Protein backbone atom coordinates (compact mmCIF):
# COMPACT_ATOMS: atom_id res chain seq x y z
CA UNK A 1 0.00 0.00 0.00
CA UNK A 2 1.11 3.55 -0.75
CA UNK A 3 0.08 6.95 0.58
CA UNK A 4 -0.06 9.93 -1.76
CA UNK A 5 1.10 12.60 0.71
CA UNK A 6 0.35 15.54 -1.58
CA UNK A 7 -2.60 15.64 -3.95
CA UNK A 8 -5.16 18.27 -4.91
CA UNK A 9 -8.18 16.12 -5.73
CA UNK A 10 -10.49 18.93 -4.65
CA UNK A 11 -9.48 20.92 -7.75
CA UNK A 12 -11.94 21.41 -10.60
CA UNK A 13 -9.70 19.23 -12.82
CA UNK A 14 -11.28 16.28 -10.99
CA UNK A 15 -14.88 17.49 -10.98
CA UNK A 16 -15.90 15.23 -13.88
CA UNK A 17 -14.29 11.99 -12.65
CA UNK A 18 -13.26 12.35 -8.98
CA UNK A 19 -14.89 9.10 -7.88
CA UNK A 20 -13.37 7.20 -10.81
CA UNK A 21 -9.93 8.69 -10.09
CA UNK A 22 -10.21 7.59 -6.45
CA UNK A 23 -11.23 4.10 -7.59
CA UNK A 24 -8.23 3.91 -9.96
CA UNK A 25 -6.00 4.99 -7.07
CA UNK A 26 -7.39 2.21 -4.87
CA UNK A 27 -6.82 -0.31 -7.68
CA UNK A 28 -3.21 0.88 -7.97
CA UNK A 29 -2.65 0.32 -4.24
CA UNK A 30 -2.86 3.94 -3.15
CA UNK A 31 -4.68 3.32 0.12
CA UNK A 32 -4.71 6.85 1.49
CA UNK A 33 -4.05 10.35 0.26
CA UNK A 34 -3.71 13.82 1.68
CA UNK A 35 -5.44 16.47 -0.36
CA UNK A 36 -3.80 19.80 0.27
CA UNK A 37 -5.29 23.29 0.44
CA UNK A 38 -3.59 26.29 -1.16
CA UNK A 39 -6.02 29.11 -0.37
CA UNK A 40 -8.94 29.33 2.01
CA UNK A 41 -11.59 28.04 -0.40
CA UNK A 42 -9.35 25.17 -1.54
CA UNK A 43 -8.69 24.36 2.12
CA UNK A 44 -12.44 24.21 2.77
CA UNK A 45 -12.87 21.94 -0.23
CA UNK A 46 -10.02 19.73 0.99
CA UNK A 47 -11.84 19.27 4.29
CA UNK A 48 -15.10 18.52 2.44
CA UNK A 49 -13.32 15.84 0.40
CA UNK A 50 -11.86 14.34 3.58
CA UNK A 51 -15.34 14.32 5.06
CA UNK A 52 -16.80 12.58 2.03
CA UNK A 53 -14.16 9.95 1.21
CA UNK A 54 -12.76 7.61 3.88
CA UNK A 55 -9.34 7.33 2.20
CA UNK A 56 -8.83 11.11 1.97
CA UNK A 57 -7.19 13.31 4.63
CA UNK A 58 -6.63 17.06 4.36
CA UNK A 59 -4.09 19.82 4.80
CA UNK A 60 -5.23 23.43 5.25
CA UNK A 61 -3.08 26.42 4.40
CA UNK A 62 -2.27 29.33 2.13
CA UNK A 63 0.18 28.81 -0.76
CA UNK A 64 2.82 31.50 -1.34
CA UNK A 65 0.97 32.52 -4.53
CA UNK A 66 -1.94 33.59 -2.31
CA UNK A 67 0.16 34.93 0.55
CA UNK A 68 -1.42 38.37 -0.01
CA UNK A 69 -4.75 37.04 1.27
CA UNK A 70 -3.30 35.98 4.63
CA UNK A 71 -4.71 38.00 7.51
CA UNK A 72 -6.16 37.43 10.98
CA UNK A 73 -9.54 36.39 9.60
CA UNK A 74 -8.04 33.84 7.19
CA UNK A 75 -5.88 32.49 9.99
CA UNK A 76 -8.91 32.11 12.25
CA UNK A 77 -10.67 30.20 9.47
CA UNK A 78 -7.68 27.87 9.06
CA UNK A 79 -7.59 27.35 12.83
CA UNK A 80 -11.25 26.34 12.81
CA UNK A 81 -10.86 24.06 9.79
CA UNK A 82 -7.91 22.39 11.49
CA UNK A 83 -10.19 21.24 14.32
CA UNK A 84 -11.67 18.67 11.98
CA UNK A 85 -10.05 15.35 12.96
CA UNK A 86 -9.08 14.43 9.39
CA UNK A 87 -7.02 17.59 8.98
CA UNK A 88 -3.50 16.28 9.48
CA UNK A 89 -1.30 19.22 8.43
CA UNK A 90 -0.95 22.96 7.93
CA UNK A 91 -0.09 23.70 4.32
CA UNK A 92 0.79 24.09 1.77
CA UNK A 93 2.73 27.17 2.71
CA UNK A 94 6.26 28.32 1.93
CA UNK A 95 8.03 30.47 -0.62
CA UNK A 96 7.87 30.62 -4.41
CA UNK A 97 10.51 32.93 -5.81
CA UNK A 98 10.06 31.44 -9.29
CA UNK A 99 6.58 32.68 -10.16
CA UNK A 100 6.68 35.56 -7.66
CA UNK A 101 2.90 35.99 -7.61
CA UNK A 102 3.21 37.77 -4.27
CA UNK A 103 6.05 40.07 -3.14
CA UNK A 104 8.80 38.25 -1.24
CA UNK A 105 8.15 40.03 2.06
CA UNK A 106 4.45 39.15 1.85
CA UNK A 107 5.30 35.50 1.23
CA UNK A 108 7.74 35.50 4.14
CA UNK A 109 5.15 37.01 6.51
CA UNK A 110 2.45 34.47 5.59
CA UNK A 111 4.93 31.60 5.82
CA UNK A 112 6.11 32.74 9.26
CA UNK A 113 2.58 32.89 10.60
CA UNK A 114 1.75 29.43 9.28
CA UNK A 115 4.88 28.02 10.92
CA UNK A 116 3.55 29.51 14.18
CA UNK A 117 0.07 28.15 13.49
CA UNK A 118 1.42 24.64 12.94
CA UNK A 119 3.33 24.86 16.21
CA UNK A 120 0.30 26.19 18.07
CA UNK A 121 -1.90 23.38 16.73
CA UNK A 122 0.83 20.74 16.97
CA UNK A 123 0.42 19.76 13.32
CA UNK A 124 3.09 19.03 10.73
CA UNK A 125 3.85 21.69 8.15
CA UNK A 126 3.73 21.02 4.39
CA UNK A 127 6.28 23.32 2.78
CA UNK A 128 6.36 24.48 -0.84
CA UNK A 129 9.77 25.80 -1.88
CA UNK A 130 10.51 26.89 -5.41
CA UNK A 131 13.75 28.72 -6.10
CA UNK A 132 13.85 29.82 -2.47
CA UNK A 133 15.85 27.02 -0.83
CA UNK A 134 18.06 29.14 1.37
CA UNK A 135 15.30 31.47 2.54
CA UNK A 136 12.95 28.55 3.22
CA UNK A 137 15.49 26.68 5.32
CA UNK A 138 16.41 29.86 7.18
CA UNK A 139 12.81 30.72 8.09
CA UNK A 140 12.07 27.19 9.24
CA UNK A 141 15.05 27.41 11.56
CA UNK A 142 14.35 30.95 12.80
CA UNK A 143 10.80 30.05 13.72
CA UNK A 144 11.75 26.65 15.16
CA UNK A 145 9.38 24.71 12.93
CA UNK A 146 8.67 21.32 14.49
CA UNK A 147 7.46 18.60 12.11
CA UNK A 148 8.34 19.62 8.56
CA UNK A 149 7.67 18.05 5.18
CA UNK A 150 9.54 19.55 2.24
CA UNK A 151 7.06 18.74 -0.50
CA UNK A 152 8.14 18.03 -4.10
CA UNK A 153 11.74 18.36 -3.03
CA UNK A 154 13.84 20.25 -5.57
CA UNK A 155 16.94 21.14 -3.56
CA UNK A 156 20.43 19.73 -3.91
CA UNK A 157 22.29 17.12 -1.87
CA UNK A 158 23.56 19.64 0.67
CA UNK A 159 20.02 20.84 1.34
CA UNK A 160 18.78 17.26 1.65
CA UNK A 161 21.54 16.57 4.15
CA UNK A 162 20.64 19.66 6.19
CA UNK A 163 16.95 18.72 6.09
CA UNK A 164 17.74 15.24 7.40
CA UNK A 165 20.00 16.64 10.11
CA UNK A 166 17.07 18.74 11.31
CA UNK A 167 14.69 15.77 11.21
CA UNK A 168 12.60 17.05 8.31
CA UNK A 169 10.79 14.73 5.92
CA UNK A 170 11.44 14.92 2.18
CA UNK A 171 8.74 14.10 -0.33
CA UNK A 172 9.52 12.91 -3.85
CA UNK A 173 7.19 13.57 -6.77
CA UNK A 174 6.96 12.60 -10.46
CA UNK A 175 10.09 14.49 -11.61
CA UNK A 176 12.19 11.64 -10.15
CA UNK A 177 11.16 9.70 -13.28
CA UNK A 178 12.34 12.39 -15.73
CA UNK A 179 15.42 11.22 -17.66
CA UNK A 180 17.30 14.45 -17.02
CA UNK A 181 16.66 14.62 -13.28
CA UNK A 182 19.69 12.68 -12.05
CA UNK A 183 20.06 15.13 -9.16
CA UNK A 184 16.70 14.13 -7.64
CA UNK A 185 17.67 10.45 -7.93
CA UNK A 186 20.86 11.24 -6.03
CA UNK A 187 18.75 12.96 -3.39
CA UNK A 188 16.60 9.82 -3.10
CA UNK A 189 19.72 7.72 -2.49
CA UNK A 190 20.72 10.14 0.24
CA UNK A 191 17.33 10.40 1.94
CA UNK A 192 16.28 6.74 1.61
CA UNK A 193 15.14 5.28 4.94
CA UNK A 194 12.95 6.90 7.53
CA UNK A 195 12.39 10.42 6.17
CA UNK A 196 11.31 9.57 2.64
CA UNK A 197 7.77 10.19 1.40
CA UNK A 198 6.03 9.92 -1.97
CA UNK A 199 3.50 12.24 -3.60
CA UNK A 200 1.88 13.07 -6.91
CA UNK A 201 1.09 16.81 -6.49
CA UNK A 202 -1.73 15.96 -8.91
CA UNK A 203 -3.16 17.35 -11.16
CA UNK A 204 0.36 18.77 -11.66
CA UNK A 205 3.71 17.11 -12.32
CA UNK A 206 2.80 13.76 -13.92
CA UNK A 207 5.53 11.11 -14.01
CA UNK A 208 7.38 10.56 -17.28
CA UNK A 209 4.86 8.08 -18.74
CA UNK A 210 2.06 10.66 -18.50
CA UNK A 211 3.83 13.93 -19.23
CA UNK A 212 1.57 16.51 -20.80
CA UNK A 213 -1.51 14.89 -19.23
CA UNK A 214 -3.39 15.51 -16.02
CA UNK A 215 -1.70 13.74 -13.12
CA UNK A 216 -3.80 11.69 -10.69
CA UNK A 217 -3.20 9.69 -7.48
CA UNK A 218 -3.04 6.32 -9.30
CA UNK A 219 0.11 7.48 -11.08
CA UNK A 220 1.94 7.51 -7.75
CA UNK A 221 2.75 3.91 -8.57
CA UNK A 222 5.01 5.07 -11.44
CA UNK A 223 6.90 7.41 -9.14
CA UNK A 224 7.16 4.60 -6.59
CA UNK A 225 8.55 2.23 -9.22
CA UNK A 226 11.13 4.85 -10.19
CA UNK A 227 12.18 5.36 -6.56
CA UNK A 228 12.32 1.61 -5.84
CA UNK A 229 14.58 1.17 -8.86
CA UNK A 230 16.88 3.96 -7.69
CA UNK A 231 17.12 2.43 -4.22
CA UNK A 232 17.39 -1.14 -5.50
CA UNK A 233 14.59 -2.34 -3.23
CA UNK A 234 11.31 -4.12 -3.92
CA UNK A 235 8.17 -2.10 -4.50
CA UNK A 236 6.43 -3.64 -1.48
CA UNK A 237 9.41 -2.75 0.72
CA UNK A 238 9.24 0.84 -0.47
CA UNK A 239 5.50 0.83 0.19
CA UNK A 240 5.99 -0.35 3.76
CA UNK A 241 8.78 2.14 4.39
CA UNK A 242 7.07 5.22 3.00
CA UNK A 243 3.69 4.30 4.48
CA UNK A 244 5.29 3.96 7.93
CA UNK A 245 6.98 7.33 7.45
CA UNK A 246 3.80 9.09 6.35
CA UNK A 247 1.74 7.47 9.12
CA UNK A 248 4.28 8.64 11.72
CA UNK A 249 4.51 12.20 10.43
CA UNK A 250 0.78 12.75 9.91
CA UNK A 251 -0.32 10.45 12.77
CA UNK A 252 -2.58 8.50 10.44
CA UNK A 253 -4.56 5.57 11.76
CA UNK A 254 -2.84 2.28 10.88
Ligand SMILES: [Zn+2]
Pocket residue numbers: 006008036092201
Ligand atom coordinates in the same frame (compact mmCIF):
# COMPACT_ATOMS: atom_id res chain seq x y z
ZN1 LIG B 1 0.76 21.23 -4.21
